Amino acid sequence: xxxxxxxxxxxxxxxxxxxxxxxxxxxFAVTNPADGATITEVARLGATETRxxxxxxxxxxxxxxxxxxxxxxxxxxxxxxxxxxxxxxxxRLLSWEQGKPLTESRGEIAYGASFIxxxxxxxxxxxxxxxxxxxAGRRLVVIKQPIGVVAxxxxxxxxxxxxTRKAGPALAVGCTMVxxxxxxxxxxxxxxxxxxxxxxxxxxxxxxxxxxxxxxGGELTGNTTVRKLSFTxxxxxxxxxxxxxAGDIKKLSLELGGNAPFIVFDDADLDAAVEGALASKxxxxxxxxxxxxxxxxxxxxxxxxxxxxxxxxxxxxxxxxEDESAEQGxxxxxKAVDKVRQHIDDAVNKGARIxxxxxxxxLGGSFFxxxxxxxxxxxxxxAAEETFGPLAPVFRFSDEQEAIRLANDTPFGLAxxxxxxxxxxxxxxxxxxxxGMVGINEGIISTEVTPFGGIKxxxxxxxxxxxxxxxxxxxxxxxxxIR
Ligand code: ADP
Numbered sequence: 077x078x079x080x081x082x083x084x085x086x087x088x089x090x091x092x093x094x095x096x097x098x099x100x101x102x103x104f105a106v107t108n109p110a111d112g113a114t115i116t117e118v119a120r121l122g123a124t125e126t127r128x129x130x131x132x133x134x135x136x137x138x139x140x141x142x143x144x145x146x147x148x149x150x151x152x153x154x155x156x157x158x159x160x161x162x163x164x165x166x167x168r169l170l171s172w173e174q175g176k177p178l179t180e181s182r183g184e185i186a187y188g189a190s191f192i193x194x195x196x197x198x199x200x201x202x203x204x205x206x207x208x209x210x211x212a213g214r215r216l217v218v219i220k221q222p223i224g225v226v227a228x229x230x231x232x233x234x235x236x237x238x239x240t241r242k243a244g245p246a247l248a249v250g251c252t253m254v255x256x257x258x259x260x261x262x263x264x265x266x267x268x269x270x271x272x273x274x275x276x277x278x279x280x281x282x283x284x285x286x287x288x289x290x291x292x293g294g295e296l297t298g299n300t301t302v303r304k305l306s307f308t309x310x311x312x313x314x315x316x317x318x319x320x321x322a323g324d325i326k327k328l329s330l331e332l333g334g335n336a337p338f339i340v341f342d343d344a345d346l347d348a349a350v351e352g353a354l355a356s357k358x359x360x361x362x363x364x365x366x367x368x369x370x371x372x373x374x375x376x377x378x379x380x381x382x383x384x385x386x387x388x389x390x391x392x393x394x395x396x397x398e399d400e401s402a403e404q405g406x407x408x409x410x411k412a413v414d415k416v417r418q419h420i421d422d423a424v425n426k427g428a429r430i431x432x433x434x435x436x437x438x439l440g441g442s443f444f445x446x447x448x449x450x451x452x453x454x455x456x457x458x459a460a461e462e463t464f465g466p467l468a469p470v471f472r473f474s475d476e477q478e479a480i481r482l483a484n485d486t487p488f489g490l491a492x493x494x495x496x497x498x499x500x501x502x503x504x505x506x507x508x509x510x511x512g513m514v515g516i517n518e519g520i521i522s523t524e525v526t527p528f529g530g531i532k533x534x535x536x537x538x539x540x541x542x543x544x545x546x547x548x549x550x551x552x553x554x555x556x557x558i559r
Contacts, residue, residue, distance in 0.1 A: 077108075077172040077398065079165045086266035089119045089286050092132030093279025098287060099124055106263055109175035109406045109442055110396035118262050121287035126254065126295040129283040133225045133252040134301050136280030141222050141250035145199045152196035152248055155275035159189040159268070166236065166267055171397035173261045174235055175405040175442075176360050178397050188237035190524040191244035191540065198545055199248035213559040220549040222250035223327055224303035227296035229289075229317070231309045232408055233363045235261035239268060241528075241539040242306045242329075243282060246548045251304075254283045254296065258309075260408055262286040293317060300324045306547070307331070308365075311488075311533055329537035329547045331365065333462050334490030334530060337483035338368040338519075339505065341476075342376035344495035345517070350384045352519025353468065356493060358392060358446055359520070361404050362466040363412070365534075366491035366513070366522065369462050370452075371470045372479055378472050382450050385468065386432045389446045394437050406442040407465055413442050416465035422457040423449050423469060433466075454482060462488070476501060480508045490530035493519060512538075 079085060087103070088095035096119065097103075103117035140148070159166065167181035174181075207216040226246045230238040239255060246253050257265035262284075269284045285292050296302055297320035304327035307317050311332040321328055338356060340349045357368040373381045395402035407413050413436070420434055433447030444466055452458060452469035459471070473479045483492060492511040496502050506514045512530040515521040522528055527538035537547045 077168050079168050081162065081165050084162065084165050084169060084267040084270055085116065085263065086270055087116050087118050089121050089125065090266060090269040090282075090284040091125060091129040092135075092283065093273065096125065098122070104259065104287070106173055106260070108172055109408050112441060115172055115263065118266070118286050121285045122291040123295040125287075126285050126292045127299065129254045129285050130225060130295070130299050130301050132280035133254050133283055136278055137225060137252045140247075140252055140278060140281050143250070145202065145248070148248060148250065149196040149200060151276045152192050152244070155272050155277065156189050156193040156196065158271040158275050159185060159192070162271065166264065169267055170235055170261075170264050171405070173263045174232060175397060175408065177395075177402040177405055178400060180360060181397070184234055184237050187522070187524070188234070188240040191237070191240040194524040195244035195248035195545065198542060199245075201542075202249060202545065202549065213557060215556045215558055217554045217556060219552050219554065221552055223548055223550050224251060225301055226251045226253045226304045226306060226548065227302045228253055228255045229293060229296070229305070229307045229309065230255065230257050230265070232258035232260035233360060233365070235264035236268065238308045239265055241544075245545045246306070247277070247281060249545060249548050251548050252281045254285060254302070256285050256289070256292045256296065259286070259289060294320065297321050297326065298323060303327060304329070304548070306537075314535070329539070330535035331529060331539065332490075332533060332535045333488055334365045334534055335369045335460070335462050335486040335488040336366060336491045336493065338371045338493040339479050339483060339495065340371070340373045340377065340381055341479070341494075341496040341498070341501065342374040343497045343501075344377070345497060346377065346380060346384060348517055349381065349495040350388050352493065352495060352515070352517070353385060354388045354519075356515070356519035357468045358389070358404060358466055361407055361444075363408065363464050365462075367464070368468070368493060368519075370459060371468055372473050372482055373470055374479070375472050375474055378470070382431055382448070382470055385470070386448050389432050389448050389468065392446050394439065394443060394446065396439070404446055404466060406439075407444055408442070410442055412465055413444055416444055416447070416463055416467050419458040419461070419463050419467055419469075420447060420449065423452055426453070426456050428452045428456060428469070454485065460486065476505065480505060484508075484510045487533040488530070489532035490534035491515065491521065
């Protein structure tokens with residue numbers, strides 16, 4: 077993969093405004109999922125360097141917090157501009173380490189940058205309240221203040237956007253941050269740090285520690301200087317981090333796994349439903365936490381829907397990111413492929429039919445054929461677990477009540493989708509779905525202007541929109557005697 081500005085390809089971690097190696101000199105390889113080749117080696121930090129990063133963030137906090145929102149916004153705006161000016165290089169870097177098609181990476185850079193732009197604007201509107209007093213002689217005031225030093229731990233499926241969704245609001249309101257990016261995709265995070273430095277982020281405001289996840293995570297959660305952890309990743313690690321954060325009652329934002337239902341009623345616009353299902357299931361080869369995991373189709377259009385979906389899926393171009401026409405890249409690694417295979421085998425053993433795909437792709441490595449399964453039932457593994465891969469299992473239901481029951485029959489509650497032309501039904505089902513987000517006749521719903529987040533075991537807090545800024549603010553009540 078060619079990158080114009082090679083200074084965006086960093087291999088050291090970024091702590092206190094300096095590029096550093098691990099104290100013991102260790103490094104780890106970052107590989108291209110399309111062919112397994114090593115791109116570069118990156119510093120493998122542990123607890124000691126993480127502590128240094130936390131101290132740097134803490135040292136930078138008072139001056140950054142004391143700037144006006146407008147002053148911070150000016151720096152963040154420059155960061156946004158630089159990200160967009162370097163969109164092509166950043167997209168290439170992202171595809172290189174993550175595997176997604178270049179068109180998707182370009183989209184992620186713009187989507188990721190939008191959080192920095194939006195929160196730079198929004199932080200100027202962090203208003204408090206004057207509450208009508210309850211007694212004569214005193215006045216009641218509420219102000220909002222930045223939480224302080226924030227730790228962020230992010231996954232590999234959106235190597236840029238999952239960072240900016242946290243760093244945008246955190247830095248805009250005056251917090252400082254120590255980020256641990258996923259070990260699969262640290263290069264995008266380091267490039268963001270490089271551009272942040274060029275934009276004028278003061279030393280220590282944004283730190284990136286790459287390396288040993290458990291050790292870095294242990295320091296981030298155990299260190300009492302860190303006042304909040306924002307994590308996006310698997311539910312299992314999220315629960316572990318939540319337990320670790322109990323030690324000093326750290327604030328938490330968690331964006332965890334989902335098990336998104338995609339409900340298609342008999343009265344749906346079939347073209348729109350197929351298009352929505354394709355986009356929401358196969359984006360990033362199925363590796364997003366809002367990807368459809370279960371397609372629930374009413375019996376009257378079940379056969380027609382499956383036929384149309386198979387046709388659409390067979391038209392998807394599977395290729396490495398260098399190929400501009402690629403629509404499906406490789407999965408992140410062999411473990412991800414194993415999970416898809418396990419879900420297919422389990423379903424087929426229990427009576428499901430493979431309608432399309434079902435096997436490793438001829439391109440080899442971690443490429444997998446986009447797959448559609450029919451006659452899928454609630455007893456199969458794929459009903460209970462997030463596949464996180466290009467597998468579309470189609471379930472059958474008879475009426476609205478059954479659809480709602482099946483959709484809600486999971487401990488997860490992140491994204492959900494409903495296709496119907498009946499307005500009353502759209503509203504009823506939308507209200508009944510136990511999910512943080514509902515797409516109604518829409519398969520792609522994420523934007524920086526709306527609150528992204530889940531209920532139940534899918535997480536805590538919201539990212540994006542004016543709701544998301546609250547995750548980085550403390551509310552302070554001041555009672556003022558005026559006698
Ligand atoms: P995935 O299965 O998508 O890789 P993970 O939850 O394992 O999801 O990873 C999400 C992020 O959490 C990554 O940055 C990963 O390195 C990090 N991580 C994994 N294990 C730990 C841990 N024990 N402590 C802190 N962070 C961790």
